[in-house]
Amino acid sequence: MSDLHARQRAMRAMRKAAMQRGVIAVLDVGSSKIACLVLRFDGGERIAGDEGVGSLAGQSTFRVIGAATTRSRGVRFGEVEAMGETERAIRTALQSAQKMANQRVDHVIVGFSGARVRSYGLAGSIGLEETAVSEQDVARVLAACDMPDIGEGREVLHAQPVNFALDHRSGLTDPRGQIGNRLSVDMHMLTVDGAAVHNLLRCINRCDLEVAGLASTAYTSGISTLVEDEQELGAACIDMGGAVTGVSIFMKKHMIYADSVRLGGDHITLDISKGLQVPLATAERIKTLNGGAVATGMDDREMIELGGDSGDWEHDRRTASRAELIGIMRPRIEEILEEVRLRLDAAGFECLPSQQIVLTGGVSQIPGLDGLAARILGNSVRLGRPLRVQGLPQAATGPAFSAVVGLSLFAAHPQDEWWDFEMPAERYPARSLRRAVRWFKENW
Amino acid sequence: MRPLRAGRRATPARRRARRDPAPSRLAYRLHRLWLTPLFRGIIRIGLPVALILGGGIAYLSDDARREDLQAWLAEQRRAFEERPEFMVKLMAIDGASAELAEDIREAVPLDFPVSQFDLDLEHIRRTIAGLDAVADVDVSLRGQGVLQVSVRQRVPVVVWRGRQEIALLDETGHRVAAVIARAMRPDLPLIAGDGADRAVPEALRLMAAAEPLKARLRGLVRMGERRWDLVLDRDQRILLPERDPVAALERVLALDTATDLLARDVTTIDMRIPARPTLRLGPGAREAFRMINLFELEEGAVGQ
Numbered sequence: 001m002s003d004l005h006a007r008q009r010a011m012r013a014m015r016k017a018a019m020q021r022g023v024i025a026v027l028d029v030g031s032s033k034i035a036c037l038v039l040r041f042d043g044g045e046r047i048a049g050d051e052g053v054g055s056l057a058g059q060s061t062f063r064v065i066g067a068a069t070t071r072s073r074g075v076r077f078g079e080v081e082a083m084g085e086t087e088r089a090i091r092t093a094l095q096s097a098q099k100m101a102n103q104r105v106d107h108v109i110v111g112f113s114g115a116r117v118r119s120y121g122l123a124g125s126i127g128l129e130e131t132a133v134s135e136q137d138v139a140r141v142l143a144a145c146d147m148p149d150i151g152e153g154r155e156v157l158h159a160q161p162v163n164f165a166l167d168h169r170s171g172l173t174d175p176r177g178q179i180g181n182r183l184s185v186d187m188h189m190l191t192v193d194g195a196a197v198h199n200l201l202r203c204i205n206r207c208d209l210e211v212a213g214l215a216s217t218a219y220t221s222g223i224s225t226l227v228e229d230e231q232e233l234g235a236a237c238i239d240m241g242g243a244v245t246g247v248s249i250f251m252k253k254h255m256i257y258a259d260s261v262r263l264g265g266d267h268i269t270l271d272i273s274k275g276l277q278v279p280l281a282t283a284e285r286i287k288t289l290n291g292g293a294v295a296t297g298m299d300d301r302e303m304i305e306l307g308g309d310s311g312d313w314e315h316d317r318r319t320a321s322r323a324e325l326i327g328i329m330r331p332r333i334e335e336i337l338e339e340v341r342l343r344l345d346a347a348g349f350e351c352l353p354s355q356q357i358v359l360t361g362g363v364s365q366i367p368g369l370d371g372l373a374a375r376i377l378g379n380s381v382r383l384g385r386p387l388r389v390q391g392l393p394q395a396a397t398g399p400a401f402s403a404v405v406g407l408s409l410f411a412a413h414p415q416d417e418w419w420d421f422e423m424p425a426e427r428y429p430a431r432s433l434r435r436a437v438r439w440f441k442e443n444w
Numbered sequence: 445m446r447p448l449r450a451g452r453r454a455t456p457a458r459r460r461a462r463r464d465p466a467p468s469r470l471a472y473r474l475h476r477l478w479l480t481p482l483f484r485g486i487i488r489i490g491l492p493v494a495l496i497l498g499g500g501i502a503y504l505s506d507d508a509r510r511e512d513l514q515a516w517l518a519e520q521r522r523a524f525e526e527r528p529e530f531m532v533k534l535m536a537i538d539g540a541s542a543e544l545a546e547d548i549r550e551a552v553p554l555d556f557p558v559s560q561f562d563l564d565l566e567h568i569r570r571t572i573a574g575l576d577a578v579a580d581v582d583v584s585l586r587g588q589g590v591l592q593v594s595v596r597q598r599v600p601v602v603v604w605r606g607r608q609e610i611a612l613l614d615e616t617g618h619r620v621a622a623v624i625a626r627a628m629r630p631d632l633p634l635i636a637g638d639g640a641d642r643a644v645p646e647a648l649r650l651m652a653a654a655e656p657l658k659a660r661l662r663g664l665v666r667m668g669e670r671r672w673d674l675v676l677d678r679d680q681r682i683l684l685p686e687r688d689p690v691a692a693l694e695r696v697l698a699l700d701t702a703t704d705l706l707a708r709d710v711t712t713i714d715m716r717i718p719a720r721p722t723l724r725l726g727p728g729a730r731e732a733f734r735m736i737n738l739f740e741l742e743e744g745a746v747g748q
Contacts, residue, residue: 070466208476
């Protein structure tokens with residue numbers, strides 16, 4: 001437990017060092033593409049740190065000076081499958097981003113979609129020693145949360161205090177300085193498979209980079225696509241990626257639930273490849289150019305050249321109608337959305353005051369998806385694109401980049417997590433020198 | 445599973461790997477190194493500077509090469525300086541008499557044509573100004589390779605008979621030239637005695653005051669480097685005081701006008717104490733004066 005605390009704190013310190021240097025990279029390791037942005041911070045950090053979120057949600061403090069995307073290899077379901085391949089893919093993305101930025105980057109914030117995220121709601125409560133709540137009390141109440149059994153080999157990725165309550169008053173965002181007797185907290189904790197994260201970190205270390213932060217892309221897509229009132233009133237962000245579809249639910253500007261479905265665009269491509277008997281590259285091209293979710297009468301007449309280079313004229317001149325293509329794609333899309341529906345139901349999404357659903361990610365670009373999603377998920381569905389940030393190239397403004405843009409927002413203004421507070425003295429190992437120092441500090 | 449190492453060239457995996465745009469680890473590291481500002485500065489500025497400096501030092505470390513280089517530089521410099529537009533072909537002297545011009549050419553021995561870079565105008569000016577007869581000189585380079593020397597000469601006003609030589613002096617007492625004999629400049633008044641050259645302005649005032657005696661005036665003699673004697677013909681002397689000699693001389697002239705003093709047999713008129721002018725009589729006059737005194741004595745004795 002304290003090991004995790006120390007590791008996450010080290011990452012925060014690394015992020016601080018990167019901010020001081022002014023350049024940091026964010027890297028989204030996805031299953032179909034690896035995207036990298038190089039951000040330059042121009043001293044806006046101080047303002048953002050002092051007065052909550054700075055102007056434009058803290059994103060006015062940075063500027064994208066380098067962006068690169070490369071085809072992902074060696075990554076399956078958002079997890080590292082072949083380490084060498086992944087390392088080379090990361091290297092490719094980073095090198096071209098550095099080349100565009102013309103600046104060396106040493107610190108990177110990594111987002112990943114896989115590693116089987118699991119979400120826990122924690123609650124803790126303490127009696128206050130003094131009447132006013134101090135930062136120490138916040139740390140103590142966070143430490144007082146009862147830790148569930150998260151399973152063997154799993155690690156905590158996010159642990160964010162979502163809600164504070166002081167005596168009978170609930171819904172506080174910042175209890176510090178307020179007066180009361182009993183402080184309780186609701187915390188949202190996200191755990192991931194430790195081995196998968198470890199592999200990914202190892203790939204990044206082999207590229208001579210320091211990790212300045214880790215985030216789940218389900219979370220970062222949410223912060224880049226959901227607008228402010230959606231985050232406040234309750235909304236779900238469905239990030240439909242290559243092999244993993246991430247689900248995150250936001251409420252009162254905090255993520256309260258996250259999960260992932262291990263299905264995505266690659267499965268649709270695979271279905272097309274099998275159904276039309278074309279290579280994967282052709283299937284991907286056909287899906288991108290002619291794909292759809294809802295067939296109309298016109299689609300029966302629109303024929304698609306399947307092509308091929310087998311030398312057999314009959315085989316190479318095959319065509320398929322667009323209706324056929326949609327007929328292959330639609331069941332898979334429905335399956336993905338049904339899975340998402342199950343996750344949302346499990347999370348109790350229908351209890352939220354507003355049930356906005358935002359679709360983003362590469363798969364959300366399929367025409368007619370919003371209509372289909374509305375039938376499965378509920379009425380208020382919209383397609384989301386990431387927030388526009390300064391200096392982002394036009395090519396990286398599509399919904400496929402919402403995760404990496406969210407990562408840059410996360411880099412600019414991370415939410416307070418459990419490890420951002422000093423660990424209370426009781427949690428230190430016994431006979432620790434630091435504990436003695438702490439005791440002196442508190443009592444003198 | 446994929447083969448762990450790339451197999452033969454023909455395998456599809458190998459072909460795909462070659463199409464792969466991923467940079468090798470070395471290329472990636474070199475690129476990052478290149479993007480490091482310090483390294484970049486060293487390569488882009490430090491390395492060329494070090495190469496040029498090192499090459500230059502290595503080239504110059506050989507004595508023979510260094511001498512060659514110096515000789516070549518000197519030759520280039522000479523060739524530039526000796527271009528016709530920089531050559532001075534003659535010296536023009538204005539405002540000097542023929543003898544002075546001759547003296548100047550002797551004092552400044554230039555071997556024309558000479559490059560104007562080799563001329564030290566200030567040195568030439570000082571040399572010429574050092575000549576006695578030159579009051580002021582201006583040396584400049586004129587176009588068409590002419591060295592212009594403009595001279596203002598000293599004008600001699602008195603002849604000074606000194607211990608060593610007979611010299612001409614200007615109104616400040618500065619020596620202008622030597623003459624062999626006084627007779628060469630009869631138009632100028634004569635002064636003599638040690639230190640006379642340092643009191644030329646006073647001598648000139650005395651000369652002006654002695655204008656009525658011009659026909660009889662022989663000259664002025666400086667006595668003891670402090671006062672003047674006015675010497676007339678017939679060995680008459682007027683001894684002037686140290687202070688305000690012109691007034692004393694004017695008193696003598698007034699006496700002369702009133703009593704025709706100087707025409708009488710008087711050898712010396714001593715005005716050194718202005719309140720008590722003293723006369724020294726000549727031998728004839730002295731005798732006559734004694735006779736008169738004796739006569740008066742006898743008459744007095746008779747009268748008593």
